[in-house]
Amino acid sequence: xxxxxxxxxxxxxxxxxxxxxxxxxxxxxxxxxxxxxxxxxxxxxxxxxxxxxxxxxxxxxxxxxxxxxxxxxxxxxxxxxxxxxxxxxxxxxxxxxxxxxxxxxxxxxxxxxxxxxxxxxxxxxxxxxxxxxxxxxxxxxxxxxxxxxxxxxxxxxxxxxxxxxxxxxxxxxxxxxxxxxxxxxxxxxxxxxxxxxxxxxxxxxxxxxxxxxxxxxxxxxxxxxxxxxxxxxxxxxxxxxxxxxxxxxxxxxxxxxxxxxxxxxxxxxxxxxxxxxxxxxxxxxxxxxxxxxxxxxxxxxxxxxxxxxxxxxxxxxxxxxxxxxxxxxxxxxxxxxxxxxxxxxxxxxxxxxxxxxxxxxxxxxxxxxxxxxx
Numbered sequence: 230x231x232x233x234x235x236x237x238x239x240x241x242x243x244x245x246x247x248x249x250x251x252x253x254x255x256x257x258x259x260x261x262x263x264x265x266x267x268x269x270x271x272x273x274x275x276x277x278x279x280x281x282x283x284x285x286x287x288x289x290x291x292x293x294x295x296x297x298x299x300x301x302x303x304x305x306x307x308x309x310x311x312x313x314x315x316x317x318x319x320x321x322x323x324x325x326x327x328x329x330x331x332x333x334x335x336x337x338x339x340x341x342x343x344x345x346x347x348x349x350x351x352x353x354x355x356x357x358x359x360x361x362x363x364x365x366x367x368x369x370x371x372x373x374x375x376x377x378x379x380x381x382x383x384x385x386x387x388x389x390x391x392x393x394x395x396x397x398x399x400x401x402x403x404x405x406x407x408x409x410x411x412x413x414x415x416x417x418x419x420x421x422x423x424x425x426x427x428x429x430x431x432x433x434x435x436x437x438x439x440x441x442x443x444x445x446x447x448x449x450x451x452x453x454x455x456x457x458x459x460x461x462x463x464x465x466x467x468x469x470x471x472x473x474x475x476x477x478x479x480x481x482x483x484x485x486x487x488x489x490x491x492x493x494x495x496x497x498x499x500x501x502x503x504x505x506x507x508x509x510x511x512x513x514x515x516x517x518x519x520x521x522x523x524x525x526x527x528x529x530x531x532x533x534x535x536x537x538x539x540x541x542x543x544x545x546x547x548x549x550x551x552x553x554x555x556x557x558x559x560x561x562x563x564x565x566x567x568x569x570x571x572x573x574x575x576x577x578x579x580x581x582x583x584x585x586x587x588x589x590x591x592x593x594x595x596x597x598x599x600x601x602x603x
Contacts, residue, residue: 233261239496239532239564242586249562250518251498252577254592256584258494259288259476263295265491266475270463277301277320277452279473280311282571284596285580288476289314301452301471302596305332309603310596312340320452321347322409322471324354324374324382333358334365335603346370348409350384355397362402370406371397372452375437377430379414386433391440398446407450410434411471416457418485427454427461457486479570480530481523495580497529497565497573499547507553512563515545519565520572529565537563 232238238255241247267273277299280289289300289311299318302308311319325333325347337345349355349371362369373394376383384390398405410433415426434451442448452469454462459472474482477495499514519529525539534551541548551557567573574580579591595601 233258233492240586241498241562241583241588243588244498244562247498247581247588249498249500250514252574252580252594253496253498253588254285254288254477254580254582255494255496256287256291256582258492260291262475262478262491262494263292263297266472267295267297269460270470271466273297274299275463275467275469277318277469277471278476279303279322279455279471280307280596282473282574283476284310284574284594285592286310286314286595287582287592289316292476299469301473304596304599305329305336305603306598306601307596308333308336308345309340309601312336312343312345313595313601316343318344319346320372320409321345322411322452324348324350325358326354330358330361332603333369334361334367337367337369338365339603344370346372346406348372348374348382349397349403350374350376350382350393352393352396355393355400355403359400359402368402368404370404372407372409372450373397373405373437375408375410375433377410377412377433378426379411381411381413383409383411386437388440390437391444394437394441394449395444395446405446405449407452408434408437410451410453411455412453412458413455416485420460420486420488423458424461427458430458431465456482456489460488474571477570477574479568479573480566481527481568483566493566495567495570495574496532497567498581499563499565501557501559501561501563502546504557504559505548508550508555509540510549510551510555510557512547512549513545514547514563514565515543517544518573518576519547519567520569520576522572523568527568529567532564532566534563 279301374383456472456474478491499512503511537549537551
């Protein structure tokens, strides 16, 4: 087994067999991240990891085998991937609209052993989802989606939110299961700053929760947070936590959230394809091969060329300044740690998996597709 702490953990002895650019997973490090996540919370039943980072059945089964039974996802394909893996409880953390409603209904009928639920933040969507469920002879659990500051989706946590929750509970075909509060706007590097902002979110959730219980309805299940605020929610009681990036980690979160001690477990492999003077070189890692939404200088960090800086990127090329005398030659392999791993994974159809420094096969990024079967 590879020593997880060794400096050369990422080196691949048979890299010459791997075409580039390539996405690479390191299962031993993934398994360690799952173990660290489990050890970070008092009750494993409070874990509801988001699968949008890896979108992969093998990794999903690793989590299920480790005792994790609840999951969160953002697409119908991710939900189906989870059902194919026999996940017990799947929250589609998205409000289905239009054809997505019928797809969710079909998913629930096709995989009856998996419990599906979704989000809702308005009466029109409630009526549409409920009508489809009634027509299919189903009952769907809904989570009220709260806008706690990100201003992306959700209803403001006020009296209207309480009323909508009551309407969900009263509507045929659906049940009010709980509250969903995603605080993706909280990503400050300072843990103390995150804690202060998180308190505002918790206050809003607490007020809504108390109003619902006071109205005579059962206490809602609360699903809150993402990776940046995960340690804060994990330290509390009765909140289901939904980290996602922990499973593979990346350079962005490694730098920003040092208090979360996960291992980077996915890289992009690229090769030098051209030399352009004493300092510049070009590798085959373009926009299509690594997440490019950040500034040019914050897209990838090369483990075996840590001082290389990005000078330009196009669809299939990345130009680097590696410094005079860098020593790289045509065909040399660079091991890139993405700044943002989630959208990087979605750029690839498969990921090579490396164990004991050797590529042993590949795993399909199944839920990268918009549609699997349904």
